[in-house]
Amino acid sequence: MSPKDSTAATRAALLEAARVEFAAKGVAGARVDTIAERAGVNKERIYGHFGSKEKLFDAVVVTALDQVTEAVSMPGKDAADYVGRLYDYYREHPDLVRLLMWEALHYGGEKLLPGQERRVDKCGRKTVSLAEGLGREPSPQVARTMLMLIGMAMWPTAMPQLNRIFLGADGAADHDAMRDSVLEFVRAALD
Amino acid sequence: MSPKDSTAATRAALLEAARVEFAAKGVAGARVDTIAERAGVNKERIYGHFGSKEKLFDAVVVTALDQVTEAVSMPGKDAADYVGRLYDYYREHPDLVRLLMWEALHYGGEKLLPGQERRVDKCGRKTVSLAEGLGREPSPQVARTMLMLIGMAMWPTAMPQLNRIFLGADGAADHDAMRDSVLEFVRAALD
DNA sequence: ACGGTAGCCAACCAACTAGTTGGATGTCAA
DNA sequence: TTGACATCCAACTAGTTGGTTGGCTACCGT
Numbered sequence: 001m002s003p004k005d006s007t008a009a010t011r012a013a014l015l016e017a018a019r020v021e022f023a024a025k026g027v028a029g030a031r032v033d034t035i036a037e038r039a040g041v042n043k044e045r046i047y048g049h050f051g052s053k054e055k056l057f058d059a060v061v062v063t064a065l066d067q068v069t070e071a072v073s074m075p076g077k078d079a080a081d082y083v084g085r086l087y088d089y090y091r092e093h094p095d096l097v098r099l100l101m102w103e104a105l106h107y108g109g110e111k112l113l114p115g116q117e118r119r120v121d122k123c124g125r126k127t128v129s130l131a132e133g134l135g136r137e138p139s140p141q142v143a144r145t146m147l148m149l150i151g152m153a154m155w156p157t158a159m160p161q162l163n164r165i166f167l168g169a170d171g172a173a174d175h176d177a178m179r180d181s182v183l184e185f186v187r188a189a190l191d
Numbered sequence: 192m193s194p195k196d197s198t199a200a201t202r203a204a205l206l207e208a209a210r211v212e213f214a215a216k217g218v219a220g221a222r223v224d225t226i227a228e229r230a231g232v233n234k235e236r237i238y239g240h241f242g243s244k245e246k247l248f249d250a251v252v253v254t255a256l257d258q259v260t261e262a263v264s265m266p267g268k269d270a271a272d273y274v275g276r277l278y279d280y281y282r283e284h285p286d287l288v289r290l291l292m293w294e295a296l297h298y299g300g301e302k303l304l305p306g307q308e309r310r311v312d313k314c315g316r317k318t319v320s321l322a323e324g325l326g327r328e329p330s331p332q333v334a335r336t337m338l339m340l341i342g343m344a345m346w347p348t349a350m351p352q353l354n355r356i357f358l359g360a361d362g363a364a365d366h367d368a369m370r371d372s373v374l375e376f377v378r379a380a381l382d
Numbered sequence: 383a384c385g386g387t388a389g390c391c392a393a394c395c396a397a398c399t400a401g402t403t404g405g406a407t408g409t410c411a412a
Numbered sequence: 413t414t415g416a417c418a419t420c421c422a423a424c425t426a427g428t429t430g431g432t433t434g435g436c437t438a439c440c441g442t
Contacts, residue, residue, distance in 0.1 A: 007389070026296060029219030032430060042391050047431065100350065101292055105217060109351030109363060116356070123356050140362050144372040147357045148343065151350070155342035158349075159291065160300030165307070165314050166338045171331050172300060181335040189380035198419070223400060233421050238401065384442090391436075399428070406421075412414090 011049050013039040018046075019060045023095035026102040027057050058113050061103050064096050069122050074129035079149060080187045082130075086153035087179055097157045134190065145190075152182050202240050204230040209237075210251045214286035217293040218248050249304050252294050255287050260313050265320035270340060271378045273321075277344035278370055288348045325381065336381075343373050 017038035021030045032053055036043040050056040072089050075082040090097050103113075113119070127146045131138040134145075156163060156178050163172035171177070208229035212221045223244055227234040241247040263280050266273040281288050294304075304310070318337045322329040325336075347354060347369050354363035362368070 010389080026217060026219060028217060031428090033428095043430090044392090044432080045390065048389070053430065098296060100353075101296055104350045104352055105289060105292055105296075107352060109355045112355075120356050127357065140358060140365075140368065141372060143357045143362065144369060145376070147353060148346070148373065148376055150353065151342060151346035152339065155339070155346065159295050159342070161295055161298060162291075162338060162341065164300045164303075165311050166318065166334045167331060171334065174331075177331065178335060181332060182339065185336065185339055185380045188382075189376045191379075201419085222398090224398095234400090235402080235422090236420065239419075244400065386440090386442105388439085389437090392434100394433075395429105395431090397429085397431105399426100401425090401427105403424075404422100407419085409418080410416090412416105 010039075010041050010045055013041055014046060014049060014056070015060060015063055017041075018056050019064060019095065019099070022057050022060050022102065023098045027054060027106050030057075057102075057106070061099050062113055062115050062119070064099050065119060068093070068096055075126060075133050075146075075149075076129060077133045079130060079133055079190055080183050082133075083149050083153050083186050084179060084183050086150065087156075087182055090154050090157045091175060094157050097154055100154075101158060149186065152186055156182070201230075201232050201236055204232055205237060205240060205247070206251060206254055209247050210255060210286065210290070213248050213251050213293065214289045218245060218297050221248075248293075248297070252290050253304055253306050253310070255290050256310060259284070259287055266317060266324050266337075266340075267320060268324045270321060270324055270381055271374050273324075274340050274344050274377050275370060275374050277341065278347075278373055281345050281348045282366060282370075285348050288345055291345075292349060340377065343377055347373070 014035065017035045018030070020038065021035045025031070030053070032043055032046055035056070036046060046053070046056055050059055068089060072082075072086055107113075123146075127143045128138045130146050130149070131142045134142065136142055156175075160172070163178075167174075167178075205226065209221075209226045211229065212226045216222070221244070223234055223237055226247070227237060237244070237247055241250055259280065263273075263277050298304075314337075318334045319329045321337050321340070322333045325333065327333055347366075351363070354369075358365075358369075
């Protein structure tokens with residue numbers, strides 16, 4: 001393997017290992033030694049590639065968001081269908097939801113992560129797509145609707161303890177019913 | 192102050208200091224020394240009263256939830272109004288939202304906190320109240336709706352970075368507009 | 383062939399941390 | 413008055429942790 005490939009492979013292994021650890025434990029709870037061991041790489045390489053534990057976390061969040069943008073296409077004409085696809089993606093990738101929650105708690109709305117302009121741009125295009133699907137002009141109102149749709153899709157995955165409390169263990173496990181309820185709610189709200 | 196009052200005062204001071212620290216930093220990020228210092232109490236008293244850092248966290252979450260139940264009454268006849276009141280409460284008490292998020296991340300849906308049966312019971316009564324307000328029988332469907340309403344109320348406070356990204360700094364700061372959008376969405380969904 | 387450098391490593395370090403310990407003080411019941 | 417005990421404290425402990433250091437190896441350009 002050429003040095004360039006070796007470097008890229010080390011970086012990729014660290015990002016993947018870090019993603020697992022940060023999703024599970026958050027920034028403060030994650031252990032750098034654990035990340036390095038899981039990646040099969042020396043701990044010093046974390047500092048060589050990323051500079052610090054927190055910057056590694058930043059890189060993980062940015063990378064993860066790129067992946068969801070790739071995986072779930074634009075809202076399009078059927079906003080409820082979009083929410084359903086998003087809901088499914090979050091259900092299948094709870095680590096992404098958890099990373100966003102850790103990010104929210106760790107930074108609040110204060111810090112713009114590296115590449116945040118790209119993130120803003122991508123999300124802006126989602127709002128444009130939603131506006132088109134609703135037969136409206138892009139506007140702050142449509143942006144807020146976009147935000148609420150994402151919340152509807154993410155909430156059940158984000159707060160499992162509330163599912164348990166309100167729905168009971170069986171109800172919490174009935175994801176199809178939850179999905180149907182979310183879509184019904186969204187369809188009713190948008191019509 | 193009698194010993195009984197002194198003990199109660201120590202415990203209350205620790206809970207309040209812990210609430211601040213856990214809301215800000217989570218379980219792994221919080222520092223026991225910081226909690227003790229903020230409470231003006233010796234660190235050993237944390238272990239004397241609560242047993243461990245994690246049990247202190249549990250006590251904080253339980254206490255905080257008792258407070259929101261006291262502060263925001265039942266859904267009643269106007270579900271959208273209820274969502275508005277809840278939205279306002281979460282806006283004014285972001286530490287509660289953060290505690291719930293830390294709880295979600297730390298435990299997932301796996302652990303039932305002490306007194307969870309009371310919590311389940313209280314939340315169940317909310318579902319009953321919502322059902323009455325909607326002119327329906329209590330059911331899993333209504334419970335899911337209850338969950339979604341709470342999510343609608345909490346989401347903007349929970350994920351400030353998404354507000355920034357979708358709405359921009361100015362849009363994120365326009366809480367009245369956000370509140371109006373949430374209520375409009377909810378009213379449309381429930382009618 | 384050789385010098386410079388990138389990428390990597392094992393070992394280290396200084397600071398931090400949750401939890402414990404031995405003892406002091408005040409209260410209370412006998 | 414005295415012994416037991418609850419509540420509290422300062423100091424301690426053993427382990428942990430993010431980050432650093434000195435050095436090695438392989439690659440590359442001259």
